[in-house]
Amino acid sequence: MDVTKILAAKYPAKAHAARVAAYIRAKTGVTDGVLYVEGQASGLLEDCDEPVPFRQRRAFMYLSGLDDVADSYLVHDMATAHTTLFIPPVDPEEVIWSGLPLSADDALARCDVDAVLPATELNATLARLGAAAAKNTVFAIADRVAPHVSFLGFDATDFAVLGEAVDECRVVKDEYEVALIRQANMISEAAHQAVMRNVRAAKNEYELEALFLGECHKKNAKFQAYPSIVASGRSAATLHYVHNNKEMPGKDLLLLDAGCEWKLYASDITRTFPISGKFTKESRAVYDIVLKMQLDCIAMLKEGVAWDDVHLLAHKIAIDGLLALGVLKGDKEEILKARTSAAFLPHGLGHYLGMDTHDTGGHPNYADPDPLFRFLRVRRNLPANSVITVEPGIYFCDFIIRPYLKDPKHAQFIDEKVLDKYWDVGGVRIEDNILVTKDGSVNLTDCPKDPEELEKIIMGA
Ligand code: GLY
Numbered sequence: 001m002d003v004t005k006i007l008a009a010k011y012p013a014k015a016h017a018a019r020v021a022a023y024i025r026a027k028t029g030v031t032d033g034v035l036y037v038e039g040q041a042s043g044l045l046e047d048c049d050e051p052v053p054f055r056q057r058r059a060f061m062y063l064s065g066l067d068d069v070a071d072s073y074l075v076h077d078m079a080t081a082h083t084t085l086f087i088p089p090v091d092p093e094e095v096i097w098s099g100l101p102l103s104a105d106d107a108l109a110r111c112d113v114d115a116v117l118p119a120t121e122l123n124a125t126l127a128r129l130g131a132a133a134a135k136n137t138v139f140a141i142a143d144r145v146a147p148h149v150s151f152l153g154f155d156a157t158d159f160a161v162l163g164e165a166v167d168e169c170r171v172v173k174d175e176y177e178v179a180l181i182r183q184a185n186m187i188s189e190a191a192h193q194a195v196m197r198n199v200r201a202a203k204n205e206y207e208l209e210a211l212f213l214g215e216c217h218k219k220n221a222k223f224q225a226y227p228s229i230v231a232s233g234r235s236a237a238t239l240h241y242v243h244n245n246k247e248m249p250g251k252d253l254l255l256l257d258a259g260c261e262w263k264l265y266a267s268d269i270t271r272t273f274p275i276s277g278k279f280t281k282e283s284r285a286v287y288d289i290v291l292k293m294q295l296d297c298i299a300m301l302k303e304g305v306a307w308d309d310v311h312l313l314a315h316k317i318a319i320d321g322l323l324a325l326g327v328l329k330g331d332k333e334e335i336l337k338a339r340t341s342a343a344f345l346p347h348g349l350g351h352y353l354g355m356d357t358h359d360t361g362g363h364p365n366y367a368d369p370d371p372l373f374r375f376l377r378v379r380r381n382l383p384a385n386s387v388i389t390v391e392p393g394i395y396f397c398d399f400i401i402r403p404y405l406k407d408p409k410h411a412q413f414i415d416e417k418v419l420d421k422y423w424d425v426g427g428v429r430i431e432d433n434i435l436v437t438k439d440g441s442v443n444l445t446d447c448p449k450d451p452e453e454l455e456k457i458i459m460g461a
Pocket residue numbers: 226257258268357391431
């Protein structure tokens with residue numbers, strides 16, 4: 001994939017608008033109407049005059065491609081497929097502090113829209129569009145319409161379907177979005193390897209977090225897709241550990257789950273490797289199980305596969321592996337039926353990835369009575385061109401596992417004596433970002449995970 005060439009074009013906002021409009025037509029039967037979305041408003045922190053960190057609204061980005069400008073609006077006329085972007089007008093008092101805002105010409109050159117107007121023209125444009133047809137509907141997102149915006153010219157308003165349409169359309173990525181995710185991955189991969197090369201010398205997790213962030217920032221990836229998890233030893237058993245402040249020497253593994261974003265598109269990569277440069281017998285055994293889980297699950301991917309089935313495969317391999325280690329004992333089918341493996345793999349196998357790290361459209365069921373599937377963030381058959389993380393793990397978390405040891409239903413399958421040898425392994429997770437295709441998949445993450453290669457990198461070989 002020639003990322004540079006693909007990203008030299010404009011973000012495909014009009015293609016996105018066409019897909020969203022088609023979804024709305026199919027769902028509502030309304031053939032024409034107006035799509036209205038707002039970008040994030042600027043604001044100050046509640047107790048001082050510093051700005052709230054800016055995070056563009058995803059629906060606005062999807063339909064405009066404008067990732068970094070606050071107080072903007074977008075109107076798309078479904079009948080003509082004409083898109084108008086509204087940007088903040090020049091406020092002379094603000095220029096002294098912030099410089100000139102984005103000009104209309106620059107916005108037109110940058111964004112895949114037909115016209116750019118100052119935001120002061122928004123209500124007049126909406127009134128004109130509302131009056132243009134005998135019966136006209138405006139589609140907007142509930143709670144995302146500023147009080148100063150008027151839909152009075154329209155015959156009908158729909159605040160339900162647009163948000164759903166954007167969320168559903170986002171599942172299937174176009175080439176441009178895949179290139180953005182790949183670009184984020186390339187930067188994060190290099191930062192992961194910088195951490196591997198420096199892990200032996202580091203004394204504390206925060207040194208490595210700083211290194212990761214700096215490596216990304218040096219390449220103009222200033223923002224992370226999520227708070228980095230830099231977890232040494234037993235800290236890795238806490239799934240979203242973000243303290244990143246523990247001393248490291250003498251511990252076995254470091255779990256690094258970190259990824260930058262590129263123009264709002266996320267990378268989400270986890271690598272687990274030995275702090276000393278050499279796996280212990282126990283950590284290598286667990287690593288090998290998790291790597292097999294990941295490789296076999298990736299091999300199963302192609303258009304139409306049920307994510308539930310891939311997740312189930314991960315559990316089956318975990319059970320086989322933990323039986324071979326002696327941590328589990330008994331019949332593998334009985335163990336699966338009892339859901340005992342959830343003690344060691346308490347999270348889902350992965351999630352859609354896009355503008356959000358946990359991207360839209362997965363339809364999780366957090367009320368699922370089956371503990372094996374409760375935290376699975378995607379409960380669908382995967383369409384071609386969706387991007388999903390494959391991130392199996394095995395964890396030795398006292399807080400999670402102890403209740404299983406007290407419950408005879410599970411305790412019969414766990415050998416506590418053998419388990420005692422593994423607490424210091426903490427946790428192993430391996431996470432890549434995968435593009436699902438018609439016949440298989442493409443791994444968008446190219447970062448070492450072979451255990452011997454990891455040892456070599458850490459030892460500086
Ligand atoms: N980094 C968060 C996750 O993997 O879901």
